Amino acid sequence: MNKRLSPWRLGATLYMPATRTDISDAILKNKIAGLRSLIICLEDAVSENDIPQALNNLRQLTLMLAKAKAAGGNTHWPLVFIRPRHAEMGELLVATLDLSAIDGFVLPKFTLASLPCWWNLMQDTHLCMMPTLETEEVFDVLQMRELATTLKHHPCHQRIIALRIGGNDLMNVVALRRSRSQTLYDGPLGYVIKMLVAVFSSRDFALTAPVCEHIDDHQMMDKELALDMAHGLVGKTAIHPNQISTIEKALMVQPADHADALRILNSSQAVFKSQGSMCEPATHRRWASEVLARAQVYGIATEQAQESIRLLTTEA
Template identity: 80%
Template sequence: MTKRLSPYHLGATLYMPATRTDIASSILDNKIAGLRSIVICLEDAVSDADVPLALHNLQQILHTLAAAKTAGYGAKWPLVFIRPRHSEMGRALTACADLTAIDGLVLPKFTLASLPAWWDMVKDTHLCMMPTLETEEVFDVLQMRELATTLLAHPCHDRIIALRIGGNDLMNVIALRRPRNLTLYDSPMGYTIKMLVAVFGSRDFALTSPVCEHIDDHQVMERELALDMAHGLVGKTAIHPNQIAKIERALMVSPADHADALRILNSSQAVFKSQGAMCEPATHRRWALRVLERAQVYGIAADTLQDGVRLVTFTQQN
């Protein structure tokens, strides 16, 4: 996987229905400020009646993007993904469409049973994968453990940028909707996200956070973003451009975390105190590496850094 397709380069992933006619221009002209990744959606965002129109529009988008990429444009584009409606549509797209300007596919309703079909269509292409966990199986920790173990050993492993948590679909499974004045973590999804982080995060898979569909309630979204970061999620689905800046801001690293991360990686002490907290390099090293990798992409929240520490002094260690 190239550095460009690191999960830390996803940021706020904006979903746009494939029926929209301004997608190509939005990408080509970088019309949406701060956008790092976009998903052209042919699934839930498109009604059954509009599928033919969406597929026709997608072909026009792909032709425009491919021509622009051939002409030498595209280096500064956001990452571009397609979410097909199902594996049959995905197979048709990979077999017949020009996907040279596309970075990967978002795989809807992904399960262990659907893995062979998705991998068969992707394995001989350049495309990366973002499976979406959004079916009833996701609530079963044993099934998720089996899925994580299988993916870890499967050839698709190196193609998976991140696993996307499909919050609305999962809430639909249990006939619920997110409360308007509460975060997703205040619902049964709180347990589910924690479980998925434990199962997949312990196997070094990146996970992205579900959308906050209450677009105008900035306080709820900011509380939820703080919890997303506390759970180690690497990005968040967005459904409106006004959510992008808030997600980007949440992904920035605090000066305190940045300073601690550098001290942890550079210290020869087994345990030491920093900013009123215990730091233990043996157990905090992986956290520190991720903090600095995130800081390289999103920056540090404050203009004045602590102790004169500068991000450019960091070289990632393996």
Template identity: 75%
Template sequence: MNERLSPWRLGATLYMPATRTDIADAVLHNKIDGLRSLVICLEDAVSDADIPLARRNLRQVLTHLAAAKKLQGNVNWPLVFVRPRDITMGAELAADWDLSGVDGLVLPKFTRHCLPVWWAMLKDSHLCMMPTLETEEVFDVVQMRELAAALANHPCRQRIIALRIGGNDLMNVVSLRRSREFTLYDGPMGYVIKMLVSVFATRDFALTAPVCEHIDDRKIMDRELALDMLHGLVGKTAIHPSQIGIIEAALMVSASDHADALRILNSSQAVFKSQGAMCEPATHRRWASAILARAQVYGIVSEKNQDALRLMTALTKS
């Protein structure tokens, strides 16, 4: 997988309904500040009645993107994915539509049993995959272990940029909606995210965080993003452009973490003290590599901004 398709380059992945008429403009002319990746959605973001309109609009968008890519390539574009409504629509898109201008598909309601069907339609294409974990099976650790093992040993492995955690669909499975007062981690999804990280990250799969649907509540967003980073998630779904900058800021690396990561990867000592904490390269090397990869994309928070961030975090917890 080339550097452009690194999971660290997803950042805030903005979902845009396929009914929108400004998608090609947003991609080709960088109309949305900070946008690194977007998903053109034909599933939850589009009503049944609007599917014909969404399909017509998507075809026009794909035509524009394909033509532009032939002329200029897509080096400076955001990563672009299409999320079909279901497997049937996915098969149609892969077989009959010009997807040369997009990077991949987001696979809805992904399970181990549908893996062979998705792979059969995508294996001969250039398209990468972002399976979405959002069905009842996700709550079952045994089924998630079986899925992780199946993906780890499958030829599709090199095409998977990241696995997306579908928070709202998973909450719907247990008849809940996220609270306005608490983060997603304070309810059942706290268990689910921890379990998915334990099962998939141990096999080197990247995971992205669910959307925070409370767009205007900065306190909840900041607290949740801090927990996303604590769990090693590589990006977060966004549903509004105003969330992009907030997510990008959370993905920046602290100066102290960056310094520790450099020392860990360059030290010949088995154990050493750094900034009041023990560093052990044998056990911290993978963390350090991830920190440097993240810093290369998102940058480093200055000490002044880091102190302000600590204060803001303390205030949001009070």
């Protein structure tokens, strides 16, 4: 069984419709600066009429990637995932395509009821999984608790990199669209994200943050990313390349947090003061480990980045 990849390797995960003909450039030629992971989408981003074209594009792409990987050319590639339209399409992809260069599947509209079907088609592959939580059931804490408990003890657990929170689909369930003047946390999704963090993170699952669809509002993006980080989310969906650098900057570790994390993991004291705050290794150790794992991938923020955060906090 393939061990799951670290969720910290996801960064800003860019969605690209499978109808696009330039996906190979993003993977093979590093045409998108800073791209760590991308999802080739066959679901919501592709209309029903375009499915044949999308499948044909994907077939050609997977052959090209498999050939390049066999030649040892995948050292610096971003992680590559495919988002099938449904489990039946996923079964078709596994049966007919060369997926040797693909890292995993994003599982749309994932529920407890759909788990057996998805696992049946994926268990004998090398593919990792990123289930997407985006249906009516997600608003029910009891159903989410049952799902999280089942996944924790299921053989698929070691294949799940992270669970993706599908913000737009969840807003659609309650007949809303996110406000242009507020973060996603200011509406009903604020409750949902908090609940999912409580239910899934406590069972050792990582969660990724929903997309910020207001592409040109960088101030809104910064505010929302600060809240994403405060909730322990490990990355964020991107829908445009110009969002990648902003997400990457937010994922950098603040120097004060890095210093505290090192002290917590290396101290023999039960409780001590650091930078004006109490540190208690018994309760802060998991946080400290995650901080160092994130710093290893994204680095430590510079003074300029810290100043941007101070200004943002002041303006807020």
